Amino acid sequence: MKGIRGIIFDCDGVLFESRRANLVFYNTILDLLGEPRVAENDQVRSHLCHTAASPQVFAELLGADRVTQALDLAREIDYRQFIPWMDPEPGMADALAQLAEFYPLAIATNRGFSMPQILEHFFLTGYFRTVVTSRDVPRPKPAPDMLFEAARRLGFKPEELLFVGDSELDQAAARAAGMPFANYRGKLEADLLIDHHQQLVDLFLAGG
Numbered sequence: 001m002k003g004i005r006g007i008i009f010d011c012d013g014v015l016f017e018s019r020r021a022n023l024v025f026y027n028t029i030l031d032l033l034g035e036p037r038v039a040e041n042d043q044v045r046s047h048l049c050h051t052a053a054s055p056q057v058f059a060e061l062l063g064a065d066r067v068t069q070a071l072d073l074a075r076e077i078d079y080r081q082f083i084p085w086m087d088p089e090p091g092m093a094d095a096l097a098q099l100a101e102f103y104p105l106a107i108a109t110n111r112g113f114s115m116p117q118i119l120e121h122f123f124l125t126g127y128f129r130t131v132v133t134s135r136d137v138p139r140p141k142p143a144p145d146m147l148f149e150a151a152r153r154l155g156f157k158p159e160e161l162l163f164v165g166d167s168e169l170d171q172a173a174a175r176a177a178g179m180p181f182a183n184y185r186g187k188l189e190a191d192l193l194i195d196h197h198q199q200l201v202d203l204f205l206a207g208g
Contacts, residue, residue, distance in 0.1 A: 001180065001192065001203065005160045006129075007099060008150050011109035011118070012050055013166035014184045015092055021085035022049045026057060028082075029073050035062065051167045053110040053140035079114040083121050093124065095197035098205060100127040104154050107131040108146040108163065108173075129154060142172035147179050162192070164200070 012018045026049045027037040038045045038061070049057055058070040099105060105128050109115060112135050119125040130153040137145035144158075151158045158179040165171065166184045174181035182200075183190035194200060 001162060003160060004103075004162045004180065004204070005156050006104040006106065006154050006162075007200065007204075008106045008108050008147065008161055008163045008179075010163075010165040010167070010170050010184075011107055011111055011115065014164055015089060015107075015124075016118075017087040017089060018085070019046070019050050021082045024085055025049075025074075025077075025079070025082045026061070028077065029058075029070055030061065032073055033062070033066070033070065051110065051169050053134035054112055055134075056140065075113060079117050080121070082114075083118060086118065088122060089197060091197045093122070095201050096124065096127040098201050102205060104129045104156075106150045106154055106161075107133075108141070108150050110134050110140045110169070141169040142176070144173050144177035144179075147173055147177040151177075151179070164194070 009015055012022065023038060023040060023046055030037055038049060040046055045061065048060055054071060054074060055067055058067045062070055096105065107115065107128055111133050115131050115133055119128070119131070130150060132146040132150045132153070134140040137149050139145045147158060147163060151161055154161065158177045162180045162182055163170065163174045164182045164184055165174065166186050168188065171181055171183070171188050171190065180191045182192040182194055185195055
């Protein structure tokens with residue numbers, strides 16, 4: 001793609017298949033609060049746990065008046081216990097290693113406190129110039145705030161960066177930021193559709 005000078009990645013559903021990890025995490029907190037768990041076959045609420053930022057998840061599951069209590073519990077939990085439930089996407093690490101040699105890479109994710117532990121566990125920290133989470137901006141995705149912040153940190157205009165995401169929240173954030181959007185393993189309207197991380201290597205490094 002012409003004019004692209006860097007790449008921003010969503011985390012969940014793009015770098016990792018993490019639906020199981022997210023559900024176990026939120027259900028652990030619900031257990032501590034004595035609330036019913038979210039069933040895996042509850043498509044609406046399980047999808048919410050996979051895509052939205054924690055304040056929005058807790059507001060939906062518990063009500064606005066219990067968000068602070070749930071967030072305080074979440075901060076006390078060692079997220080490393082949930083990392084074994086996360087599966088790296090095929091070819092992701094190899095693609096990042098190749099792309100990072102020629103392009104600045106970033107992450108923009110609705111996750112909050114867990115990203116440093118995840119990146120360290122999977123030996124990915126060095127590939128990213130910056131990581132923007134829901135803690136760094138006033139509004140999580142679908143607002144464009146974190147994409148604007150990532151662009152600012154990388155030193156490029158939003159239109160000079162490609163955002164790789166998998167959800168409607170990612171799509172909406174990219175549109176609002178005026179940033180080209182690549183839909184990973186989906187059929188959302190996008191500037192680019194990819195099914196494997198190697199396609200990014202082929203496109204940006206091999207001229208495919």
